[in-house]
Amino acid sequence: MRVLNREYFILMMRFILISFIFLSLAGDAFAWQAPNISDVRFGTHPNSTRVVFDLKTKIPYRVNSDSCGNVVVDFPSGRIAPKITSSRNAVIKVKDGVIEDIEIGRIGKGVRAKINLSKRGSSFKSSLFKNPYRLVIDVRKSAVIRAGLHKKDHKIEVIIIDPGHGGKDPGAIGRRGLKEKVVTLDIAKRVERLLKKTRKVKVIMTRRRDEFISLDKRVRIANKNKGGLFVSIHTNAHLRRSAGGFETFYLGESKTDDARAVAMLENSVLELEERPYLLDLGRELSKILWDLRLNEFRIESRELAGIMQTNLDKRLSLRNRGVKTAPFYVLRGVAMPGALVETAFISNRKEEALLKKSSFRQTLAHAICNSILQYKNRFEKTRGFTE
Numbered sequence: 001m002r003v004l005n006r007e008y009f010i011l012m013m014r015f016i017l018i019s020f021i022f023l024s025l026a027g028d029a030f031a032w033q034a035p036n037i038s039d040v041r042f043g044t045h046p047n048s049t050r051v052v053f054d055l056k057t058k059i060p061y062r063v064n065s066d067s068c069g070n071v072v073v074d075f076p077s078g079r080i081a082p083k084i085t086s087s088r089n090a091v092i093k094v095k096d097g098v099i100e101d102i103e104i105g106r107i108g109k110g111v112r113a114k115i116n117l118s119k120r121g122s123s124f125k126s127s128l129f130k131n132p133y134r135l136v137i138d139v140r141k142s143a144v145i146r147a148g149l150h151k152k153d154h155k156i157e158v159i160i161i162d163p164g165h166g167g168k169d170p171g172a173i174g175r176r177g178l179k180e181k182v183v184t185l186d187i188a189k190r191v192e193r194l195l196k197k198t199r200k201v202k203v204i205m206t207r208r209r210d211e212f213i214s215l216d217k218r219v220r221i222a223n224k225n226k227g228g229l230f231v232s233i234h235t236n237a238h239l240r241r242s243a244g245g246f247e248t249f250y251l252g253e254s255k256t257d258d259a260r261a262v263a264m265l266e267n268s269v270l271e272l273e274e275r276p277y278l279l280d281l282g283r284e285l286s287k288i289l290w291d292l293r294l295n296e297f298r299i300e301s302r303e304l305a306g307i308m309q310t311n312l313d314k315r316l317s318l319r320n321r322g323v324k325t326a327p328f329y330v331l332r333g334v335a336m337p338g339a340l341v342e343t344a345f346i347s348n349r350k351e352e353a354l355l356k357k358s359s360f361r362q363t364l365a366h367a368i369c370n371s372i373l374q375y376k377n378r379f380e381k382t383r384g385f386t387e
């Protein structure tokens with residue numbers, strides 16, 4: 001019995017040892033296969049170019065500049081996804097006047113990316129973001145180039161006005177039968193008239209009749225016309241009939257249940273659309289697009305929403321519900337700063353009555369128009385907003 005026990009013990013030890021060796025080898029092999037840098041992408045902005053390294057997990061990195069001022073990013077334990085480079089080196093051409101190209105290659109056990117700048121004197125800033133992890137390098141144009149920038153680059157010339165809903169999608173309906181789609185179109189037309197009068201901007205409407213326009217098409221109209229600003233007009237609704245007031249949203253994650261509910265309401269039109277394009281996008285792609293939009297115009301959109309809410313507050317005697325963030329589909333797609341205004345609650349008896357009045361609609365239009373002009377002014381004066 002004792003002998004058996006000893007043999008059994010030795011056998012077990014061997015088994016454990018072999019398993020351990022096998023597991024560590026397998027672990028190594030697995031680690032070698034799984035990339036932790038899933039993508040490298042860039043975006044050109046008026047004053048800077050942003051390079052983003054999408055990471056699977058938090059990995060160590062170093063950012064330096066070489067003797068020519070180019071940015072060198074080292075990931076000592078970086079493993080790059082084969083879609084970026086199957087060979088040892090890859091070059092991503094940028095050529096936007098700020099960055100020439102990005103060279104990516106393996107170095108030792110890690111990865112090195114060299115961001116080659118077009119001109120000397122550009123400065124850069126690196127930041128690591130979470131959820132998902134990504135290293136962001138912003139290269140600012142050199143002061144010399146910035147000064148030489150054509151003024152036009154900082155002008156907002158085209159305003160996109162987006163009257164919510166339309167056609168088969170009535171939007172929310174009040175207890176007395178007032179339809180959101182009717183109110184939003186009328187307010188939008190009033191905003192358009194007011195803006196046109198100033199002769200300061202060109203206005204593009206995503207619809208001017210009672211017709212159904214998919215969210216996707218609204219986005220296409222906005223982007224095709226190279227809008228400098230996007231304003232979507234809506235009326236709010238809530239099952240609790242006493243709910244009332246005005247609020248302005250910009251793109252972000254819902255922080256409260258109420259904000260989540262509003263986004264669900266406004267996004268629900270997706271179900272009416274023939275092509276469920278939300279599902280067309282791969283999950284990965286939509287995540288990346290989402291991420292990109294969130295970063296790109298966040299500061300500007302927050303500024304716009306803030307101005308909007310302040311102006312509405314000045315003119316309305318309704319409850320100020322504040323500036324909020326929520327993932328509105330229509331804001332997510334537009335390549336410009338944008339805000340969505342929930343003017344008042346059509347589900348609230350008193351506010352429905354107000355929304356029916358042309359004087360109230362005109363007041364709203366004035367507030368929205370002034371906000372747009374104020375934003376334009378500030379943006380052009382400061383040549384874009386920075387954090």
Ligand SMILES: [Zn+2]
Pocket residue numbers: 164165171172180233234235266
């Ligand atoms: Zn709506």
